[in-house]
Amino acid sequence: MNFPRHIIVIFVLSCMMSSAQNKATHRFTKSKAIASENFQSMTFNGVWSWFSDPRAVYFEGKHKRTYAGWIDNYGDVHIGFYDHDTKEIKSHVVYDNLEIDDHDNPSILFDATGRLLIFFNTHLQDERPLFMRTSTNPEDVSNWSPIKELYLNNDEKYNKAKINRHTYTNPVRLSKEDGKLYLFWRGIDLKPSYSVSTDHGNTWSKGEIIFMPNETTSLKSPYTKVYSDGNSKIHFTFTDDHPTREDTNGLYYMYYENGAFYKANGTKIKDVSQLPILQNEMDVIFESDTMKSWNWDIAQDANENPIVTYVKFPKDDIHIYSYATFSKNEWNSYDLLEVNGWFPETRKGTVEAEPHYAGGIVIDHENPNIIYVSVRRKNIFEIEQWTTQNKGKSWNVKKITQNSTKNNVRPFAVRGAKKGNPLQVLWLQNTKYVYYSHDTRGQTAELNFKDRYQTAVKMNLTKSKIDSTLTIQNLTKTLRQVAEHQLENPNHEISKTNWKYGVFYAGLEAFAAMTKEARYENELLNIKQYQTEEEEEVNNLFNSIWAYQETSDRITLQKIESITYRDFSNREAYLTLATQIKAIEKFDKEILAINELKKGTTKETALFLEALNSYYVGKTVRTKALMIYSVAAGIRNNLFDKKYIKDVKKQWGMLQQELIEKNLIRKLDVETNGAILLAGKEIFEILNEKR
CATH class of the missing domain: 1.50.10.10 (Glycosyltransferase)
Structure with a gap:
């Protein structure tokens, strides 16, 4: 059968648009896995989403401590720490009664003196700013500067915008730019935006849209993951929208360095002065006509090449965990495992409002050949550590939790926790998780106050x-x-x-x-x-x-x-x-x-x-x-x-x-x-x- 030449060309081009997709192998190694109930809690009442990072950071100065941030089911924003020497856990409320919504968790950054800079936000609330606080003393969570409200969306430049919100926070400090601070969030018209501060966060530039997806009729809301080792580069992945709204939600990559944006192979896209970056200007990690994706994490290897984890959805109740690397001038992606379904507890007689809420797949940024996954085992989501020595082709699997009675989801590998640090990963243990907030805003049936989320933040430290x-x-x-x-x-x-x-x-x-x-x-x-x-x-x-x-x-x-x-x-x-x-x-x-x-x-x-x-x-x-x-x-x-x-x-x-x-x-x-x-x-x- 002879096909027209132009159809063959279109088919070949469409196959080339995303990275090579391969199926990985894995084997289980011996481990002393225990039920999640036997691990210590950083907090008995805390939750987070996965789009504001870092959520947990190890910092060693006068003390050896792992710091983390969360929002509880009363709407209070917390910062806490685990002290590795004294074994103490302490926390402090940095904002009382903000909003009962898991999208509002704080992100954490340390300045050169050891003071904590934290950023947090509300969700789906027009005209609300981002919030910033700085610890009064180094390595201390008990005293803070007054709350700084950051109205960063540039509504003068984008005066035709329909939505003026600030959601998610991802702060970065670059040593090669004299400690300049960058802050990334979802801003005006739901677009990835950024601002900079050259005076340690005292003042900030007006926000700029950094990425613009292909839009035809309705506004799209790209999801962003950000990573930097704090030196000179900032890595990004973007989707073009939310997977419940976009049937072919793709995944794209670029990095920033020294005033410009680049593809993974170093090809310059454009200078900062030429923003925004367009969808067709970036690397394509994943695109498909038959399934959608959602980004989960991004890191870099020893050569500063990007590593990305994401989830693909052939169907809403089939979640495929994937691991992508860039080397020898090409992207390679491996499908690790298939997880059956989401973790929220769908109420009888209702349709699941968030069917793409996967358990999670995150990277150990200090050892990026290690990932932590939340995978359904015996109908319960458990936490596992997966390790590869060949860029994702094969994996050794070590179970961390096993035979738990509650779902364990949204793991986060502690930033700065090098090999040998006993506290490597935190995760959420769900007593109840029906929906991400108390106010369902008509997205699903109303929730009784007693049925709001009830989660603990667990550490990989046994009681x-x-x-x-x-x-x-x-x-x-x-x-x-x-x-x-x-x-x-x-x-x-x-x-x-x-x-x-x-x-x-x-x-x-x-x-x-x-x-x-x-x-x-x-x-x-x-x-x-x-x-x-x-x-x-x-x-x-x-x-x-x-x-x-x-x-x-x-x-x-x-x-x-x-x-x-x-x-x-x-x-x-x-x-x-x-x-x-x-x-x-x-x-x-x-x-x-x-x-x-x-x-x-x-x-x-x-x-x-x-x-x-x-x-x-x-x-x-x-x-x-x-x-x-x-x-x-x-x-x-x-x-x-x-x-x-x-x-x-x-x-x-x-x-x-x-x-x-x-x-x-x-x-x-x-x-x-x-x-x-x-x-x-x-x-x-x-x-x-x-x-």
Whole structure:
């Protein structure tokens, strides 16, 4: 059969438009993979997208620390660190109540003195700026400069633009340009834009569109990945749009150096003064008439050649992870594996709003022959490390997580973490992820506030083993795991006004006071701030006493004022006795018959001790913990003799040993969790008194 010559030419040209596509091989190596629940959390409440980077950076100066940024499910923006010497984790809220949206996570840059420069944004909000803050002191996240609002979109130059938004932040500092700062974001009319600062971020130039896709009828929103080693080059990949809107979403590459833009082979495209770069002027990494793609990461090899990871979508529920390299003047791309589907939890009766949300495939920028992938195994997304020695042709696979009960997605290889650094990768562990924000903006069915995302940021550091020996260090480790398990797995079925939740809140409050750590204090504030109107009213005495919100309801206040010793007789012994102690502590000035209540409690010393020491009454963890709290708090408030401290310590030792040896922490309910934290705080005070 003879084809017309022009058809053959068109076919050949279309095959040449993208890099060679090959299928890679892989084999698994032995590893000690464990469930993600057994890894430490940088935060129990944090999320990120993958278009604002760097999200995590290792910096070594006075300290050896890994810094990371995230946004929580209350809309607070955080910066935190893990200290490699002290093993401490600390964080600070740099913006309160910005927006509940995972696109808003901060990016991190260090200046020459070790100060942190952070940048963050809102999502889909017109007229909102980018935000910038600088740490007051080097290597410190506790004090920051005032928030700088960066209105960088040049609406005078682009005066016909329809959309004026600032989304995603990617900062770069180039040493070969005297430390000049570059900031890249999605800006006016949703186009990749950039600005520069020559005075360490004090002032910024007006934004310029850097890339313009082929547009015919509607606006396109290209997605950008940026990487630089901080020397002279900045690497870019762009798509022409979002894969849900563009059936043939392609992937393109260029780099910047010394005032101009180039293809990977060094061919100059144009100078900065000639922007924007057009789609047909760049290298094509991937184009297809039958499938779309989305960029995930970009790095460079030892020769400063680009390496790119991306995902291809033959169908919305088929995700192919790909790895592309440039060498010998050509692009080569390998398909690594096929992952079945997205990770968001599609609600019954709805169509998935984000079917192209892959688990993720990212590059170790210090060792770019290593990648980290999130891949579905046994219907759960797990984290794996893949290593190649031949530019992607074959791979050795080491499992990091295995047999997890939750999805593990969006890994990020820590920038600056060289070989030998124990903390190489962070990722999101999803307790719940239905949609990227609380406000669905009509893209899918509305979300109840309780159904917003609930994710933890995990580190590839296993939780330290706890010795049951009673020391302050072992006690703190135990309580931290108890607190964080509940915070990572909140029970929204229990009303916030129920005594059970009140016990948990009181316990978390006690633990926050004990550690003096801002992350727990911030969670407590948010719980109070976001108690929804749908919560049922406080309707009994026990709920009123354990309630964490101050009430102005006159009927409730009158109930509290009129509390007497006789009111504590109609509940289970452990709850009655613990609530009795709580009432004395909390409402000492409000209860009119407080002296009678205290005397009656002291007369019941034998009953309290019997409940504390009795195997039958105290056989459940919750019962035992509440009685340890009751007796210890009674001693502290001079209701019981100090000689009973030995009984309290003995019972706590038995409880702590049971929690550890029977691995009970992951099985605790809300009120038991709170009871343990309350009891643990009392033991902490007792141990501290003896120091």
